Amino acid sequence: MKKVTYIEAITQALYEEMERDEKVFLIGQDIGLYGGVFKATKGLMDRFGAERVIDAPISEVYIAGGSVGAALVGLKPVAEIQFADFITPSMDQIIQQMAKMRYRTGGSWTCPMTIRVCCGGEVGGGLYHSQINEQWFFSQPGLIVVLPSTPYDAKGLLKSAIRGNDPVIYFEHKRLYRSVKEEIPDEDFTVPIGKAAIRKEGKDITLVAYGLMCQKTMEAIETLEKDGISCEFIDMRTLRPWDRETILESVKKTSRAVLVQENSKTGGVMAEVSATITEEVFDYLDAPISRVCGLDVPMLPFAPPMEHFFLPNAEKIVRVVKKVMEY
Amino acid sequence: MKKVTYIEAITQALYEEMERDEKVFLIGQDIGLYGGVFKATKGLMDRFGAERVIDAPISEVYIAGGSVGAALVGLKPVAEIQFADFITPSMDQIIQQMAKMRYRTGGSWTCPMTIRVCCGGEVGGGLYHSQINEQWFFSQPGLIVVLPSTPYDAKGLLKSAIRGNDPVIYFEHKRLYRSVKEEIPDEDFTVPIGKAAIRKEGKDITLVAYGLMCQKTMEAIETLEKDGISCEFIDMRTLRPWDRETILESVKKTSRAVLVQENSKTGGVMAEVSATITEEVFDYLDAPISRVCGLDVPMLPFAPPMEHFFLPNAEKIVRVVKKVMEY
Amino acid sequence: MAEKKQTAKKPSLKQVGLSEQGLMDLYTNLLKTRLLDERLRKLFRQGRYAGTYFSAVGQEATTVGPTYGLRDEDIIAPSHREIGASVTKGVPLDVIIGQVYARRNSPDKGKSHPCHYGYRARGVITPASTLAGQTIVGTGCAMGFKILKKDNVVVAFFGEGSTSRGGWHEALNYAGIHKLPIVYICQNNLWAESVPATLQAGIRDFADRAKAYGFPGVTIDGNDVVLMHRTAAEAIERARKGKGPTLIECKTYRWYGHSEIDPADYRQAEELENWKKKDPVLRAEKFMMDLGILTTPKREALVEQIDQEIDAAVQVCEKEKYVEPEEAYNDVYSEDFPVWRDEY
Amino acid sequence: MAEKKQTAKKPSLKQVGLSEQGLMDLYTNLLKTRLLDERLRKLFRQGRYAGTYFSAVGQEATTVGPTYGLRDEDIIAPSHREIGASVTKGVPLDVIIGQVYARRNSPDKGKSHPCHYGYRARGVITPASTLAGQTIVGTGCAMGFKILKKDNVVVAFFGEGSTSRGGWHEALNYAGIHKLPIVYICQNNLWAESVPATLQAGIRDFADRAKAYGFPGVTIDGNDVVLMHRTAAEAIERARKGKGPTLIECKTYRWYGHSEIDPADYRQAEELENWKKKDPVLRAEKFMMDLGILTTPKREALVEQIDQEIDAAVQVCEKEKYVEPEEAYNDVYSEDFPVWRDEY
Numbered sequence A, B: 001m002k003k004v005t006y007i008e009a010i011t012q013a014l015y016e017e018m019e020r021d022e023k024v025f026l027i028g029q030d031i032g033l034y035g036g037v038f039k040a041t042k043g044l045m046d047r048f049g050a051e052r053v054i055d056a057p058i059s060e061v062y063i064a065g066g067s068v069g070a071a072l073v074g075l076k077p078v079a080e081i082q083f084a085d086f087i088t089p090s091m092d093q094i095i096q097q098m099a100k101m102r103y104r105t106g107g108s109w110t111c112p113m114t115i116r117v118c119c120g121g122e123v124g125g126g127l128y129h130s131q132i133n134e135q136w137f138f139s140q141p142g143l144i145v146v147l148p149s150t151p152y153d154a155k156g157l158l159k160s161a162i163r164g165n166d167p168v169i170y171f172e173h174k175r176l177y178r179s180v181k182e183e184i185p186d187e188d189f190t191v192p193i194g195k196a197a198i199r200k201e202g203k204d205i206t207l208v209a210y211g212l213m214c215q216k217t218m219e220a221i222e223t224l225e226k227d228g229i230s231c232e233f234i235d236m237r238t239l240r241p242w243d244r245e246t247i248l249e250s251v252k253k254t255s256r257a258v259l260v261q262e263n264s265k266t267g268g269v270m271a272e273v274s275a276t277i278t279e280e281v282f283d284y285l286d287a288p289i290s291r292v293c294g295l296d297v298p299m300l301p302f303a304p305p306m307e308h309f310f311l312p313n314a315e316k317i318v319r320v321v322k323k324v325m326e327y
Numbered sequence C, D: 001m002a003e004k005k006q007t008a009k010k011p012s013l014k015q016v017g018l019s020e021q022g023l024m025d026l027y028t029n030l031l032k033t034r035l036l037d038e039r040l041r042k043l044f045r046q047g048r049y050a051g052t053y054f055s056a057v058g059q060e061a062t063t064v065g066p067t068y069g070l071r072d073e074d075i076i077a078p079s080h081r082e083i084g085a086s087v088t089k090g091v092p093l094d095v096i097i098g099q100v101y102a103r104r105n106s107p108d109k110g111k112s113h114p115c116h117y118g119y120r121a122r123g124v125i126t127p128a129s130t131l132a133g134q135t136i137v138g139t140g141c142a143m144g145f146k147i148l149k150k151d152n153v154v155v156a157f158f159g160e161g162s163t164s165r166g167g168w169h170e171a172l173n174y175a176g177i178h179k180l181p182i183v184y185i186c187q188n189n190l191w192a193e194s195v196p197a198t199l200q201a202g203i204r205d206f207a208d209r210a211k212a213y214g215f216p217g218v219t220i221d222g223n224d225v226v227l228m229h230r231t232a233a234e235a236i237e238r239a240r241k242g243k244g245p246t247l248i249e250c251k252t253y254r255w256y257g258h259s260e261i262d263p264a265d266y267r268q269a270e271e272l273e274n275w276k277k278k279d280p281v282l283r284a285e286k287f288m289m290d291l292g293i294l295t296t297p298k299r300e301a302l303v304e305q306i307d308q309e310i311d312a313a314v315q316v317c318e319k320e321k322y323v324e325p326e327e328a329y330n331d332v333y334s335e336d337f338p339v340w341r342d343e344y
Ligand SMILES: Cc1ncc(C[n+]2csc(CCOP(=O)(O)OP(=O)(O)O)c2C)c(N)n1
Pocket: B029, B058, B060, B082, B086, C081, C129, C130, C131, C158, C159, C160, C161, C162, C163, C187, C189, C191, C192, C193, C258
């Protein structure tokens, strides 16, 4: 067991999967010579060569669509989109080719591949280096969408993505790259896609989050527990297909839920979670489900006061949870 | 008062706005010489010339992004994306330029423009001529999103979009083009953006829909009313910013809601509506809010049995409403 | 201006680079494509299947020529007007017609759209409608072949209108950097739906676009199947040897509307008449007859035989049913992830 | 290969097409850009503002040359390394520095990102980070000018790496079809972040890309401000007269990292040293001194004056506060649509 950061866990996963299976290759901007703008792919070109660690031109359309092609002839592409903000040009290839390859060919062609997308705020990135845009992929049948919050999950989910048989959008949160560290096993392990993690059991209220918001929620829980509120906390980890069962079971138990989302509220992932809870376990609810989300303005204004104001944080979560508890 | 179809109403709006304001121009594929693949722009090139009715190359990126530029220098672009399925390449320009122009420039540059997007299923269009993808734009702060269901609204909302000061995604449903017809005033009128329409008052349950689903819902209501269920029916018309007040007031009155959406369920517009209802008027609810949506598979498989199976229809709505009423 | 411009010279059998039998095969594929296409048009007008149909009549040589001679594992990346590539790649006729009929026996089980001919067993990628989509994906296949160190090639087809798309540019740019084993066939039929090529680009010869990518571009007569085959075969050979891509622009013309519901009244009757005189099938026939390989009786026998083949395949498809509604739930994911099913 | 390739000949004042004063102005803008850029780098290292900084030191001539002489209503469509265009277009220094400081006085009120210099009053479009974004939007401005029958032009700037983007292709393709009044300036500094130009395209001269669009492309020495100005001014004149776009590729080099946090250790020290010898500012100085327009004392006085100007502008910005948090709610829509505010 070694202590590794979130980004080290990603590098390890890439390294080990490339060692394991020579069909795995990487393509993305600045990932080779430079080792990635955040150094996630550091050392990989030295080890595996320029044919398997490809420094791509500024061509997000091709990075996504070309990877689809490589998957069709039997490779296991792991493409990188440098910032989630720059995934917009790839939408065409992701939605119309990658997500639907199996469906539109009646299962004759398949498209097992992974797109790593560096995402998220609270790094002073401003409007164009803070986006996530996870909701677009969350709503697309045919895609798998994950967003780990711990080094263990970062490594285990990336391995599952690469080994799997389906197209995966793998979000990695840049704010977590070096801010979280934990011991992970030395031996090979994976984390199953589609299963949420109950990070903490509790009985008064269910809190649900993913990505950076897990940290904020855990922080809030510390305060809340001191105030005698017993919180159950679920880290979604996989956004599509999301783990309905774990969340619904928890709400059945606690009868209350607060959902935390970094991105703007309207049309986000937590709207679906909330709607499903109401649909499925309405009778168990003792209070309205509440969401704590990013502001409904473009994600994410640069100047520090606005960035801070935009994002959910422990204080906001505490206030909302207390309101729900008092209901 | 003349009876006009939905598509005629659109043509009229374009014609009249181009007459009214010479800054209005159109750009899109096959809109000039051909008059549009569905003939929505028929006759406009003859009347206004090729400089104001531009037959664009197959360049969805440019159609959106070039229009942004034209708006910056004072024009009022009305761009056409031939099918919502082909809006994916434009995502970059819509999300990163058009939606955020005002915000990212602190209000110094603005981007009043309209993108007309032909959308929707039940026309045997298969996977690539049936999409809507409205949820992507619904979740984007900075955009206005409308989707009319009647000729009156089609005309009035398009005029509001063109005259307004904000960027608008104007969805038009191809299934409605020639299947609905109504009398509309001869004189100039607009329909305000952001206001839903209460199509029918009722007291037992609130039904909410938009686009083609309005027809299906009205059909269902005929059956339901015969069975003694008094339905209030709201046509959202504007998706962003959606009319919270009208919907919440209605649910406060009826205490029950069923939301109908053509697109796949997960992450759709109705998830937000449902989540908001629970958040805001939980106490008034006598039953869980239910959604009737397209299947969670890529929209929309071609073969008629699958297309039919995918889409919500009157029977499905009736069944779900009854279940909610029995709750 | 393109790097070289060729007009059809009368090549001897030797120049063609094909045996008599080879030439006969090439012609048979051409004729089969024509007969099948006209048959499918007729069946559409008779209301035998839903959706629409994109005819390639008039431009068969542009797909048949380059495809003939490819290996099974070589990849075809088609758009919407490449029925000739499927025929020539050896996709069974009932599979091709099945796709149009969208019944249970269609390779896509009726999920996508008619005319999206794909067939994995013969390396034909099923197209999506988004134009130039397969140019991008096909380029990715070529990248894959290179990484895998296989000596396979990709032949990607698209219309001149599709070259306006940004993704098309990104694909060719990438292929140029890495000298990928791919041949790009631009079927310039002068129109993209109703938009003339002059409103699609500020150049006349679309092969010029190759100059932006550092590989050869040639403009040739697309209605000469022998020239099409020879030019493509050379490029394919180059690609197979690791010498990189070629862009071949072939000038041709579609005789009918963009799809069967388009009267194509944006075009001048004269333009069409001129092009009909350059019928690629008649031209090939004349060429073969001049060479003494084909005779009228032989041709008639061939037509008869192909018609019977088509009859049989149509029969198969007519008898097929559509899939069950619940088929909509399949093929979204691998079996690892079942689709959520709501009961309404 | 590009259509013509020019190296800097020593032009006489007449050839330059500028008066002595004009030449002096051109030089002043060049020097001001250099001094401002180095100052902003220093301020970043001192931690005076957040985010990062993209230096354009070494490539000032590519932005100053084309911009000098434009009208106020002409549009500049910049990317991230065009501080020289803002300086030359006459954007006040406190506005430029304000953008970097992201305070209340920034034109974007601190919303977007440092180095996204925009200023409507001088026709400078505020960039988004998505590369080639302003090439596309700028082309739309040119389309607008044409529809409005105005004789304004657009000058769009981008790096060689940005030409790989599909949207870039769509924009230039459109401009070629409609002969729009726009001049495209490709600053080929050999690197896109850490990716060398050889991995960005299969060609050496990016001006060759114009051949795909039917308008002229020229490759010139980007470190010769006079040549830059003259070449661009001719192209601008052509564009203004309705004769269509030009693509000007200028070979240049960025001295420092991609941004201030990049050590740029992917490059060879030698490459940098060679380029430093071609310093565009020193070169302009020498040229002016040879012509007898500039003297060392005059230059020193100018440096002094510019430094004071910069000092004053920095002072203004240092005193400014950030906006209030609630400013985040403004400018999402026009006043017609207030933003929904949740209370947490
Ligand atoms: C991205 C995209 N935009 C628009 C369309 C609609 N469309 C289908 S075919 C076509 C014209 C294609 O022209 P071309 O590439 O020249 O091929 P051709 O039809 O002439 O064979 C258009 C505009 C589409 N399928 N995809």
